[in-house]
Amino acid sequence: MTTFIYTRESQHNTIPQEVTHLKIDSSIISLHSYCFQGHENLISVEIPDSVTAVEEGAFANCTSLTETKLPSSITKIGKFAFQNCWSLREINLPKSIKAIGYSAFLECRNLKSITIPELVVEIRADTFNGCRSLTTVNIPPSVTSIGNDAFARCNSLTSIHLPLSITEIGFFAFGKCDSLISVDIPDLVTEIRAQTFFGCIRLKSVKIPLSITSIGNAAFYICTSLTTINLPPTITEIGLGAFKGCSNLKSVTLPDFLSDISAETFSGCHSLTSVKIPSSVTLIRDGAFNMCHSLKDIELPDSIKYIFRDAFQGCIILERINLPKSLTYMDIRAFEECTSLRSIEIPFPNNTIKASHDTFQSVLTKAGFFSKCLSCELLNRYSKSCMCYELLYSLSSWGWNKDCGSSFYDWKSVAKTKDANGRLPLITAIEMGWKWAELQNVFVSNMAAIEEPDIVTGLAPFMLAAIGSKSDLESIYHLLNENPVAIQW
Numbered sequence: 001m002t003t004f005i006y007t008r009e010s011q012h013n014t015i016p017q018e019v020t021h022l023k024i025d026s027s028i029i030s031l032h033s034y035c036f037q038g039h040e041n042l043i044s045v046e047i048p049d050s051v052t053a054v055e056e057g058a059f060a061n062c063t064s065l066t067e068t069k070l071p072s073s074i075t076k077i078g079k080f081a082f083q084n085c086w087s088l089r090e091i092n093l094p095k096s097i098k099a100i101g102y103s104a105f106l107e108c109r110n111l112k113s114i115t116i117p118e119l120v121v122e123i124r125a126d127t128f129n130g131c132r133s134l135t136t137v138n139i140p141p142s143v144t145s146i147g148n149d150a151f152a153r154c155n156s157l158t159s160i161h162l163p164l165s166i167t168e169i170g171f172f173a174f175g176k177c178d179s180l181i182s183v184d185i186p187d188l189v190t191e192i193r194a195q196t197f198f199g200c201i202r203l204k205s206v207k208i209p210l211s212i213t214s215i216g217n218a219a220f221y222i223c224t225s226l227t228t229i230n231l232p233p234t235i236t237e238i239g240l241g242a243f244k245g246c247s248n249l250k251s252v253t254l255p256d257f258l259s260d261i262s263a264e265t266f267s268g269c270h271s272l273t274s275v276k277i278p279s280s281v282t283l284i285r286d287g288a289f290n291m292c293h294s295l296k297d298i299e300l301p302d303s304i305k306y307i308f309r310d311a312f313q314g315c316i317i318l319e320r321i322n323l324p325k326s327l328t329y330m331d332i333r334a335f336e337e338c339t340s341l342r343s344i345e346i347p348f349p350n351n352t353i354k355a356s357h358d359t360f361q362s363v364l365t366k367a368g369f370f371s372k373c374l375s376c377e378l379l380n381r382y383s384k385s386c387m388c389y390e391l392l393y394s395l396s397s398w399g400w401n402k403d404c405g406s407s408f409y410d411w412k413s414v415a416k417t418k419d420a421n422g423r424l425p426l427i428t429a430i431e432m433g434w435k436w437a438e439l440q441n442v443f444v445s446n447m448a449a450i451e452e453p454d455i456v457t458g459l460a461p462f463m464l465a466a467i468g469s470k471s472d473l474e475s476i477y478h479l480l481n482e483n484p485v486a487i488q489w
Contacts, residue, residue: 002041017041020064026050031058033078040064043087049073054081056101063087072096077104079124086110089133093117102126102147109133118142123150125170132156141165146173155179162186171195171216178202181225187211192219194239201225210234215242217262224248227271231255244268250294254278261288263308270294279303282326284311293317302326307334316340415445422455430461433470436478443482450483460486 002018004010007025011032015022020041024031026048034057036042045059045068056078059065063086072094079101082088086109093100097117102124105111113136116123120140125147128134132155141163148170151157155178162169167188174180175198182205185192189209194216197203203223210232217239220226224247231238235255241264243249249269253276254261260283266272267290275289279301289295291314298312302324309331312318318338322345323330335341415425426449429442443450450461457464462479463486465472480486 011035015039020044022046024048024051029053031055033057034060037061044068047071047074052076054078056080057083059085061085070094070097075099077101079103080106082108084108095119100124100127103129106130112136114138116140116143121145123147125149126152129153139163139166144168146170148172149175152176159183164188169193169196172198175199181205183207185209185212190214192216194218195221197223199223208232213237215239217241218244221245228252233257238262238265240264241267247271251275254281256280259283261285263287264290267291274298277301277304282306284308286310287313290314300324305329307331309333310336313337321345415442415449424449424452426450426461427452427454427464430465430475430479433468433472434475435472436474439472439475440478443479447482450479450486462486 003021003023004015004019005023005025006028008027015036017039018041019039020043022036022042023046027050029050030053031051033055036059037057038061040063042062042065044066047068047070049071050073051071052073053076054074057080058078060080060083063084065085066087066089068091070092073096074094075096075098077097077100081101081104083103083106086107088108089110089112091111093115095117098119100120103126105128106126107130109130109132111131112133114128114134115138118140119142121142121144123143123146126149127147129149129152132153134154135156135158137157137160139162142165143163144165145168146166149172150170152172152175157177158179158181160183162184164186166186169189171193172195175195177200180200180203184207187209188211190211191214192212195218196216198218198221201222201224204225204227206229208230211234212232213234214237215235218241219239220243221241222245224245226246227248227250229249229252231252231254233255236257236259238258240262242262243266244264245268247268247270250271251274252272256278257280258278259280261281263285264287267287270291270293272292273294273296275295275298277300280303281301282303283306284304286308287310289312290310293316295315296317297320300322303326304324305326305328307327307330311334313333314337316338317340319340319342321335321341418424419428424446426442426446429439453460454464462476465475465479
């Protein structure tokens with residue numbers, strides 16, 4: 001071990017890099033900025049009672065520093081003071097300390113516990129960011145705010161007690177705390193800011209008080225262990241992607257004063273089965289419920305005026321949707337890839353939606369519905385023998401035929417149903433001479449049908465398409481191309 005005594009005279013000289021033990025002389029009253037920065041061999045430091053401050057970056061990047069005892073004379077620890085002291089396992093913070101600068105213990109990867117002195121009123125930004133081994137944090141009731149990223153990436157922290165005195169918690173304050181299981185937000189905090197609990201993958205319990213009025217963007221992003229959350233009625237705003245990727249969140253009741261559901265709020269909540277939307281909501285933004293794979297049914301209140309792009313995209317088991325009378329705009333892709341959608345009700349006879357006849361046809365076609373206008377004769381053969389799910393509406397202002405064009409049928413059900421002769425709709429449509437532009441809608445709804453010969457004639461589908469005056473060359477080509485082995489039948 002190489003020991004070096006640091007005196008007033010030493011302040012003007014370079015300290016040898018081989019020094020492993022440092023003893024501060026009593027003539028020193030402040031450890032000035034970056035005085036020992038980057039001394040990678042330094043293991044321990046003795047600081048006398050004469051020292052009152054550890055200034056900015058004093059021990060920054062002393063990667064081998066394992067121990068130092070701070071005397072009761074110290075009142076201040078400056079910013080970056082112990083940054084990147086990777087080997088520091090413990091440090092006593094005397095009660096005399098009044099202020100700790102931001103990033104003071106940034107990336108102290110082996111620091112296991114910390115007790116904040118009672119005179120400290122603020123835990124500043126990045127103070128303990130990256131303290132991966134930190135398991136215990138004691139915060140006194142003197143603390144009123146926790147800064148941005150203050151405890152971010154504290155991967156070993158399982159719980160933390162936040163005193164009632166706290167009024168503010170900063171952005172990403174507990175972001176990426178992989179082991180954090182539960183947290184109670186104090187009653188004086190009024191907002192959960194952006195990314196506060198971002199990526200807390202083991203977070204199971206969050207107590208949100210009535211004082212909270214807003215939840216920021218991505219506040220609980222990818223909190224994959226969160227199964228339920230109680231949102232108090234005081235909340236009026238929930239930010240973009242607030243619960244995005246909470247794949248185990250099963251149910252949520254939205255607050256009564258919420259005016260809109262922000263973009264991607266519940267995107268990727270694969271386990272979400274039920275959502276209660278209050279009558280205060282007027283707008284559902286882009287991707288709000290995108291990829292909610294377990295969402296089977298959702299009630300939209302009459303207050304809804306706007307439904308934007310991909311709002312329910314990829315809700316693969318969503319079977320039914322009732323569009324409210326208040327609706328004035330719906331994006332063409334709002335229900336894209338909702339492959340189980342069976343009925344859509346649009347009950348607004350006296351309203352005009354900002355879309356066209358073609359817009360709704362496209363929306364429904366992407367969901368697996370096709371107009372009865374397209375297939376009246378064919379449907380008449382099958383609608384009595386299977387469950388046909390209709391789109392019900394009255395849009396007389398568009399001039400739709402109420403007996404024909406106003407019914408859209410779910411071909412995912414129809415295309416797999418056989419008529420009295422045992423024929424599937426694909427075979428019947430071929431016999432009727434349908435062109436490929438129409439026939440392919442029936443084909444894609446039950447592609448397996450192409451592998452079965454006609455039970456009446458014994459012919460392969462492509463052969464049946466080649467018979468008669470209505471024979472369509474394009475249909476013959478595609479049917480054979482889709483099942484080339486049929487030529488051997």
